[in-house]
Amino acid sequence: MKFAYQNSTKIFFGQGQIEAIATAIPADSRVLVVYGGGSIKKNGVYDQVVTSLAQHQWQEFSGVEPNPTKETLDKAVEIVKSDRIDFILAVGGGSVIDGCKYIAAASHYAGDGWDILVGKHTVTSATPLGAILTLPATGSESNSGAVITKAETQDKLPFLSPFVQPMFAVMDPDVMKSLPERQLVNGLVDAWVHVCEQYLTFNHGHMVQDGYAEVLLRNLKQLADQYPQRDSDEWRANLMWTANQALNGLIGSGVPHDWATHMIGHELTALWHVDHARSLAIIQPSLLRNQLDNKRAKLEKLGTEVFRLPQTGDLAERTIDAMEALYNNLGVSTKLTEYQGEKTAAVDKVIEQLQKHGMVALGETQAITIEQSKAILQDAIA
Template sequence: MKFSYQNTTQILFGQGQISAISQTIPTNSRVLVVYGGGSIKHNGVYDQVAAALSDHQWQEFSGVEPNPTKETLDKAVEIVKCDHIDFILAVGGGSVIDGSKYIAAAAHYDGDGWDILTGQHQVSSATPLGAILTLPATGSESNSGAVITKSETQDKLAFLSPYVQPAFAVMDPDVMKTLPDRQLVNGLVDAWVHVCEQYLTFNHGHMVQDGYAEVLLRNLKQLAEQFDQRDSDVWRENLMWTANQALNGLIGSGVPHDWATHMIGHELTALWHVDHARSLAIVQPSLLRNQIEHKRAKLEKLGTEVFKLDAGEDLANRTIVALEAFYHQLGVATQLTEHNGDKQHAVDNVIEQLEKHGMIKLGENQAITLKESRAILEQAIA
């Protein structure tokens, strides 16, 4: 076990914490408030932000989509450059926060911002940013990663940079009160798979990371079982904090990662606009069955420690069945149906995109070749 771990994001957790941004953003900053479709104007968050920024010079940029697009974000990049913005405040879920990270990095680059996603430009500076989280799911509020879509070419790619780590994250569970059930479910599923991608690899003996991952998975399983209690403060608080811990870098420090479910799932979202979390639920069970020999020991550990299954020769298989049942109890499908029925064409499309994006050897063992990805998709697509 060898790693370097640092998380510089200040977490402001709890009810009423949005007002704290009046102190955490310097009053001499020129602030761009970035948000999505406008729900923050109906749930009181926008008014709280405006009140907190009453002594600041600020303007706004709205319209960031779920699965944020380069085409939309580039408009905000121009605003940052032209109006000399020196602080970005992301108000939203993972898409808005990811989009704001792209804006912050691209605003410090004279070329095409997509170069950041393709690796042609390494981020060396960015506009400072903070986040007000409105939808718990991705953990983007306190990590250095972002996923961006280029609509023109149906590409969905990720980048990592310490320069876009949010300076602070406001996490007020009250903002979840008006979220639709679908988004709450997506948050549960997204956080679940984030933990799995750092846990379901092979036995390595790192007790803290494994033990903490199992606690987070048990939390999410319990929150799913108690979904009828989603209107309680305790339920909201626990989902918001668990989803954050799932991808703030801690449980992934010094351990092998997978991320193949995400890489394949991204293509389903780019091609058919499947909700990000639901694309993961579609891919994961089929991927686990395909890779069961590589992952058997960890699947058995998941089965006993999280699903409380009895030991036995078929424990790994029963764990995958239990995982599917976890998704189904939330009303989440584990097969793709958005492709309009032409299964072979859909499989070919995804494989073509994976090859185009260099995703030809995935997983902790690099064992998921395009051949294996095709076999996974044959099972995952209805």
């Protein structure tokens, strides 16, 4: 076990914490407030932001999509450059926050911001940013990662940089009260898979990371079981904090990671606009069954520690069944139906994109070859 871990994001957690941005953002900053489709103007968040920024010079940029696109974000990059913006405030879920990370990095680069995603440019500085989280799911509010889509070419790629780590994150569970059911469910599923990507690998003996991952998975299972009783301050607060802890870097420190479910799932989103979380639920059960021998020990541990299943010879298989049931009970499908045309053509299209993006050996041991990915997709696509 050898790693360096630091999380520099200051968290303001709890009801009424949006007012904290008044002092968290330097008073002399020129602020760009970035948000999505305008729901924050209906649920009171926008008004709280306006009040809290009363002493600041600020302007706004709206229209960031779910699965934010380079094409939209580049418009904000130009505003940051031309208006000498020196602080970005993301108000939204993971898509808005991810988008702001791209804006922050690309605004310090003279070339095409997409160079960051394809590895042609290494980020060495960025415009400082903070976040007001409105949808718990991705953990983007306190990590250094982002995923951006290039609509023109149907590419969806990630990047990591410590320079885009948010300086602060406001997490007020009250903002979840107006979220559509689909987004709440997506948040639960997304957080679940985030933990699994760092946990479901092989036994490595790192007790803290494994033990904490199991606690987070038990939390999420309980929240899923309690979904009919979701209209409570306690339920909302626990989902928001658990989703944050799922991907703030701690449980992934010094342990192997998988992320194959994400890499394949990203292609479903880019090609057919499948919700990110739902693309993960489609791919994960098929991937785990494909990699059963490699992941059996950890699946058995998940089965006993989280689902409380009895020890049997088929424990790993029943654990995957239990995960699939968790998704189905939330109304989330584990088979892709959104594609158009023939199934064979759909599989081939995803494989073509994976090859284009260099995703030819995935998983914690690189055991998921293109041939394995094809088998996973043949099982995952209805």
